[in-house]
Each structure stands twice: as structure tokens, then as C-alpha cells.
Ligand SMILES: Nc1ncnc2c1ncn2[C@@H]1O[C@H](COP(=O)(O)OP(=O)(O)OP(=O)(O)O)[C@@H](O)[C@H]1O
């Protein structure tokens with residue numbers, strides 16, 4: 238039964254519930270109405286009978302009762318009983334032998350003032366009767382009866398009307414409920430149909446779901462779903478742009494390799510093979526780096542929703558180690574650390590992040606680059622500052638987008654550097670994967686890239702724990718040959 242019920246449509250369930258409630262209410266209402274009508278009619282009949290009896294009792298008390306007993310309207314039947322219960326006087330047409338009520342019952346009725354219902358035929362009357370009694374002098378009792386026929390007819394008529402009208406009314410209400418719930422659910426059905434028609438292409442075309450005019454729950458649902466579609470559309474667009482940018486970036490080194498090899502194959506005698514190999518190697522490295530960066534971003538995207546646990550990594554040691562690799566760089570790279578700078582995460586990813594930042598800084602710096610790690614309450618703040626040209630404020634966010642290079646950077650080192658504009662995107666994605674953030678600041682002069690990561694639990698501490706730890710890596714202190722930092 239419960240299963241059957243759950244499988245009904247919402248419309249059917251709503252209609253069934255309201256119908257059941259309505260049937261109960263209408264049935265109870267009809268019963269109450271008939272009963273109230275009956276009671277009020279009976280009270281009216283009792284009152285008129287009692288009034289007739291009271292008038293007769295008054296005549297008896299004054300000893301002026303004529304024979305037959307006079308009755309006002311002629312619809313009342315009166316019997317006067319003496320103290321022994323014998324009929325002494327009657328109104329016209331009334332039975333002189335059989336009392337309407339036995340003596341004892343008549344006296345009780347006179348005392349309580351309560352009327353009784355009698356069936357007519359045994360007493361020689363065609364219809365049921367309402368009988369009341371009123372006491373008079375010398376223990377006499379005046380019994381008055383009125384016909385219940387008319388009242389009974391009225392009640393029967395009303396009951397008949399209700400018997401036919403109530404089911405009709407019920408059916409009408411059920412129909413109305415069915416129609417109203419249908420109308421109320423129509424916007425949902427339209428939403429459903431709209432959603433059914435939305436495919437991948439429709440999202441790209443900016444198709445939206447129909448929003449009903451009424452400011453109700455369905456309206457907010459449609460608005461929320463449309464917001465979701467807009468976000469999906471934006472995500473899809475980003476994805477497409479990424480694919481097309483990636484294809485674009487891949488094309489130029491491939492074209493370059495192909496041209497160099499074609500020339501070499503066509504004119505083997507005129508070609509410096511060593512030079513060709515160098516050129517092809519440079520392009521291949523560029524391709525390899527691009528592939529690696531894309532892969533790194535894809536991995537970071539994949540686990541974007543899952544917090545990265547990882548092992549404790551000491552960033553103080555890490556920036557020192559990374560800086561050491563820049564011994565042969567164009568400018569001096571210094572590394573400093575303040576406090577305990579331990580975070581939980583992935584050493585490889587954090588290393589790549591630092592390399593990306595220092596690569597950028599080294600490329601743009603005039604004379605020096607300084608990398609610092611600092612414990613700051615629950616955070617560890619990494620910053621890499623250079624004294625180069627910096628970035629205009631309005632571009633400080635944009636450069637974190639994938640494949641975004643500022644034009645200036647492109648014209649500067651168009652082929653040799655070959656930066657694809659993924660460096661900062663990887664920095665931000667790595668920071669986010671570690672539960673942190675990354676941004677750029679003006680270092681006047683130059684640029685400061687800042688990454689803030691949550692410190693590993695139990696590893697917080699101020700400068701006093703450790704004091705300043707400073708190391709400078711001068712030119713010549715080479716740990717690894719610098720070859721463009723990443724992928725080199
Ligand atoms: N320290 C800096 N000073 C000035 N401009 C910078 C600095 N770092 C980054 N930029 C600008 O931001 C752009 C994006 O940097 P990002 O590291 O994302 O890409 P890229 O360095 O061009 O390429 P990739 O890092 O993939 O080799 C750079 O092209 C450059 O224009």
C-alpha cells in the first residue's frame with residue numbers, strides 16, 4: 238500500500254489527500270446540518286404544544302374548562318388526565334379512552350418539561366407525534382400532542398438535497414483540486430521539458446530554462462538552475478578556450494621542428510646538422526614543458542574538490558634548495574626564512590610552484606630576486622619579489638589565467654623564453670590544492686608574488702621559535718645547472 242502510494246504522481250497524491258479530507262468535512266457538515274435542523278424544528282413544535290397545554294391548564298386552574306377542550310389552531314390534540322390517570326376532558330377529535338402517555342410517564346414529563354416522540358398509527362394518528370405535558374391543580378395533567386409530519390417532511394427534503402448535493406459538490410471540488418494542482422505543477426513540467434531539451438550544444442548557445450512569472454518556489458528553482466547553466470556554460474567555454482589555446486601553443490614548435498627537418502632533408506649538404514639538432518632540441522623541450530604543465534594543471538583540476546593531505550614539507554628548506562639552482566642565473570637570488578614554515582602537502586608540487594615564481598622573477602628582475610618564507614599565525618606566507626618592471630594593477634588578476642602572457646612579455650623573448658602563460662595558473666592551482674591562495678603585489682619597484690598556505694597543525698610558531706635563517710646564494714654556488722628552471 239505504502240509503495241503504491243509512493244508511486245502515485247504528486248498531483249494524484251495531493252488530489253487524493255485533499256479529497257479524503259474534503260469527504261470527511263462534507264459528510265460531517267451534512268450530518269451536523271440535518272441534526273441542527275431536527276433539533277430546532279422539535280424545539281418549535283414542543284414550544285407550541287406546551288403553550289396550548291399551558292392555556293388549558295390555566296382554564297382548569299380557574300375551573301372554567303369547557304367541553305370539548307378548546308384549542309387555538311386545531312393542530313393540537315389535548316387530553317386532560319386526572320390524578321388517577323383517567324381521561325377527563327379531550328379536545329375535539331381526540332381519543333377519550335387511550336391516554337397518549339401513561340399516567341406516570343405523563344407526570345414525569347410534566348415535571349421535567351421534556352417532550353417525547355410517539356409513533357402515530359397505534360394511537361390512530363397518521364403521522365408521528367411530539368407530546369408534552371403540563372401539570373394543573375389537583376394532580377391533573379394536560380397532555381398536548383402536535384403532528385411531526387411537516388417537520389419530518391422538511392428534514393427529509395433537506396436530507397435528500399444534501400444526499401444529492403454533497404457528492405456533487407465533492408466531485409466538483411475534486412475536479413477543481415485536480416485542475417489547480419495541475420496548473421500549479423505546470424511550471425515544473427515546463428522546467429522538466431526545458432531541461433530535457435538542453436544538451437551540450439544548447440548550453441554553449443546560452444539556452445536557459447523557462448522562468449515562471451510568479452515569484453514562487455518554482456521561480457527560484459528556475460533562476461537557480463539557470464545560474465547553474467550559466468556557470469556550466471562558462472566552464473565549458475573555458476574548457477574550449479583551453480583546448481584551442483593548447484592546440485595553438487603546440488602548433489608553433491611543431492611547425493618549427495617540421496620546417497627545420499624538411500630543410501635538412503631537402504638540402505642535406507647545405508645544412509649545419511649540429512645547428513638543426515640544437516633547434517629541434519629546443520623546440521622539443523618547449524613541447525615537453527608544455528605537455529608537463531598541461532598535465533600538472535589537469536591533475537590539480539582533477540582533485541580540486543578533495544583537500545590535499547600530503548606529508549609535512551618545510552618551506553624554509555625548500556626555498557633554500559630551489560634558490561640554489563639559480564646559481565648561474567642572470568641576477569642574484571636570495572632565500573630567507575622566518576619562523577617555522579612547515580605545511581602539509583606535496584613536495585613536488587610546491588617545488589614546481591616555487592620554480593614558476595622564481596623563473597618569472599628572474600626573467601624580469603633588474604638585479605636581484607628575493608624569496609622568503611614566513612610563519613604568520615596559522616599561515617605560512619611565501620613571497621618572491623623582484624625589482625623589475627612589475628605588472629599594471631589591472632593585469633594582476635588576469636595573468637593567473639591559463640595561457641595569459643602580457644604582450645610586453647611576448648615581444649620580449651618571443652622564441653627563446655617560449656613561456657606559455659601557464660606558470661602562474663599552476664601556482665594558483667597548487668596554492669588552492671593546499672587550501673591556500675596566491676596573488677601579486679606591487680613591490681615598488683618590481684613585483685611581489687605572494688602565496689599563503691595553511692601551516693601544518695602543531696607547527697605554528699613565531700620568529701622566536703627559530704629566529705631568522707638567512708642564506709644567500711651567490712653566482713657560482715651552483716647546485717644544479719640552471720636551464721630555465723622547469724623542465725630544463
Ligand atoms: N615578475 C614578473 N614581472 C613582470 N611581469 C610578470 C612577472 N611574472 C609574470 N609576469 C607576467 O605575467 C605573465 C604570466 O606569467 P606566467 O608565469 O603565468 O606565464 P609565462 O611566464 O609567460 O609562461 P610560463 O610560466 O608558462 O613559462 C607573464 O607572461 C608576464 O607577462
Ligand SMILES: [Mg+2]
Pocket residue numbers: 593596597656659660661
Ligand atoms: Mg612563468
